[in-house]
Amino acid sequence: MLQIEKKVSKRITSIDLLRGIVIIIMALDHVRDYFHAGNFQYEPNDLSQTTTAVFFTRWISHFCAPIFVFLAGTSAFLVGERKTKKELAAFLLKRGLWLMLLEVVVISFAWTFNPAYIIFRLQVIWVLGLSMVCMSALIYLPPKIILIVGLMILFGHNLLDYIHATGNTFKDFLWAQFHERKRFYIAGHQVTTGYSILAWLGIMMLGYSFGMLYKKGMDAAVRKKYLLLIGSIAIMLFVILRAINSYGDMAPWATQPSFVLSVCSFFNVTKYPPSVRYTLMTLGPALITLSLLEKPLNWWEKIIIPFGRVPLFFYILHLFLIYGLAVVAVVASGRPWTDMIITTLANAKESPWQKGYGFSLGGTYAVWVLVVLLLLPLCRWYDKYNTNHKEKWWLSYL
Numbered sequence: 001m002l003q004i005e006k007k008v009s010k011r012i013t014s015i016d017l018l019r020g021i022v023i024i025i026m027a028l029d030h031v032r033d034y035f036h037a038g039n040f041q042y043e044p045n046d047l048s049q050t051t052t053a054v055f056f057t058r059w060i061s062h063f064c065a066p067i068f069v070f071l072a073g074t075s076a077f078l079v080g081e082r083k084t085k086k087e088l089a090a091f092l093l094k095r096g097l098w099l100m101l102l103e104v105v106v107i108s109f110a111w112t113f114n115p116a117y118i119i120f121r122l123q124v125i126w127v128l129g130l131s132m133v134c135m136s137a138l139i140y141l142p143p144k145i146i147l148i149v150g151l152m153i154l155f156g157h158n159l160l161d162y163i164h165a166t167g168n169t170f171k172d173f174l175w176a177q178f179h180e181r182k183r184f185y186i187a188g189h190q191v192t193t194g195y196s197i198l199a200w201l202g203i204m205m206l207g208y209s210f211g212m213l214y215k216k217g218m219d220a221a222v223r224k225k226y227l228l229l230i231g232s233i234a235i236m237l238f239v240i241l242r243a244i245n246s247y248g249d250m251a252p253w254a255t256q257p258s259f260v261l262s263v264c265s266f267f268n269v270t271k272y273p274p275s276v277r278y279t280l281m282t283l284g285p286a287l288i289t290l291s292l293l294e295k296p297l298n299w300w301e302k303i304i305i306p307f308g309r310v311p312l313f314f315y316i317l318h319l320f321l322i323y324g325l326a327v328v329a330v331v332a333s334g335r336p337w338t339d340m341i342i343t344t345l346a347n348a349k350e351s352p353w354q355k356g357y358g359f360s361l362g363g364t365y366a367v368w369v370l371v372v373l374l375l376l377p378l379c380r381w382y383d384k385y386n387t388n389h390k391e392k393w394w395l396s397y398l
Contacts, residue, residue, distance in 0.1 A: 011309070012078075012214060014293040015071055017301055018286065020308025022064045024372055027318050029061035031368040034326040037358025045268050047261055053361055055264045062271060065124050066282045068311070069200050070207035072128055076135060077211025085139060092136035099129030102316075110319035112342035119342060120191045122177070125315070127195035131204040134197070138205065147209040153202025155276055160198075161250050181272035190344070199273040203283075220294060227291035234284030241277050242266060249275040303376070306383040313382050314375060321371055333357050 032039055042049040044058035080088040103126040112119050138146060160179050165172035168184055176182040176193040184191045213223045241248045253265040269278040297305065307314050327337045335357070359367065 013297060013305065014290050015074065015214075016308035017293050017297070017305050018067065018290055018308065019071055019311055020304040020306070021289075022067045023307050023311050023314055024304065025060055026064040026315075027322075027371055027375075028365070028368045029058065029064070030318065030322055031371060032057060032364055034322055035329065035359045035367050036361060036364040037356075038361075040358055045264075047256060047264055047268065050264075051361075052260050052264065055268075057361065057364075059264075059267055062269075062278065063282045063286060065195070065200075065271075066203055066274060066279055067286050068124060069128060069131065069203045070210070070283060070286070072132070073135070073204035073207025073209075074211045074214065076132070076139070076204075077208045078214060080139065080211075081215065088139055089136040092132045092139070096129040096132030096134075096136065099125050099132065101129075103129065106316065107319065110316070110323060113323060114341050114343060118189060118344075120189060121194055122192065123194050127197060127200045128204075130197050131201045134201050135204060135208065139208070143209065143212070146205050150202050150205030150209060153198060154206065154279055157199050157202065157273070158248050158250075158276055179273055194272055196273045199275075199279070203274070203279060206283075224291040224294055227287045227294075231284045231287030231289075231291070234280045234287065238277055238280035238284060241280070242269075247276075249277040306376070306379045309383045310379050310386065314379055317375055317378060318371060321374060325367060325371070329359070330357065 032044070036054070038044070038050075038054055044050050044054045047055075076088070076092060079091065083091065103122065104120060107123070107125055108117060108120050109115070111121060138149075141149075157179065163175070163179070165175045165180055165182050168186075172182070173184050173186070173191070173193070176184070177196060179196045179198045180193065181196065182193055184193070212218075213226055242253060245252045250270050251268060253262075253268065256262045256265050267281070269275055269281060271278055293301075323340070327340045330340050331337050333356075
């Protein structure tokens with residue numbers, strides 16, 4: 001989600017641009033969370049109720065988290081090219097702890113606007129931070145070992161899918177934080193382990209190894225060939241594993257009443273935790289896209305790239321902006337604004353007030369465009385300010 005180091009002598013525009021594209025897509029998914037009427041009635045990947053448009057609106061957002069985590073690993077490697085191991089380890093440790101604190105204090109509030117902090121959803125910023133803390137120790141391993149372990153986690157972690165936390169104990173919480181999405185109730189608070197560490201750490205380790213392709217002196221043409229080759233292999237492995245329909249995902253695909261829904265079922269892979277099929281499906285196209293983006297920027301890419309240069313700034317602002325607009329929408333629908341103070345993770349079936357609220361999918365897309373347009377000048381300003389004030393140490397934390 002964020003570039004790890006701000007003070008760089010020369011930015012890699014293709015990485016910034018890819019990050020900018022996916023963070024805009026991420027905003028669509030979060031707008032859908034608060035504005036689409038269907039979101040309060042059914043899950044977008046529930047093939048018995050969803051539509052093709054709703055399914056793929058959710059599906060496209062699957063690319064966001066793995067790309068953020070993968071590129072954060074790449075950025076860590078590139079920072080290490082300018083620092084000693086000790087300096088890089090200290091940097092990753094401090095940055096990781098800061099992100100974890102940010103998730104708990106700021107982002108949890110941005111999702112609920114509840115000052116009582118009833119709900120803690122340990123999501124992508126949390127796992128980015130926790131993975132960086134782990135990487136602060138793992139970087140001392142030989143590069144080949146980091147790559148091998150990352151691949152072992154990618155292809156092997158689904159072996160643990162049948163081990164489950166069955167209670168609400170601290171031991172159960174630790175297991176869920178390691179490899180399972182689960183909701184806990186701790187001292188009157190709801191805590192959800194949406195982004196378990198094992199699989200995401202493996203993705204960051206692979207991103208760190210991937211940084212070798214961007215070392216100084218690497219021929220761009222050679223790098224593009226590697227990007228195309230690795231990306232194509234990942235896509236082929238995804239298709240093969242999905243077609244076999246055995247290992248690698250807890251949600252096997254099945255033939256549906258229509259061809260389109262059967263296609264949806266084929267792509268309906270597991271994100272929590274990210275299965276090997278999910279990871280191959282998302283990172284394969286991402287690597288091919290990186291190869292295609294390694295060229296001079298055109299006009300629309302120049303518009304998008306500031307988002308990718310200040311992703312954490314965008315992330316925090318977009319949550320508060322979306323929530324603020326949702327409050328306006330709730331009031332306009334005849335409900336009190338306090339209905340948007342979230343006190344439970346219950347869905348519409350358990351929260352009757354949400355029935356009848358929300359926009360059509362077209363209206364949801366319109367709100368998304370508005371959010372992006374409102375944030376564009378702010379991100380441009382911050383990107384320029386950051387570039388012109390590199391001496392300010394605190395800027396590296398935003």
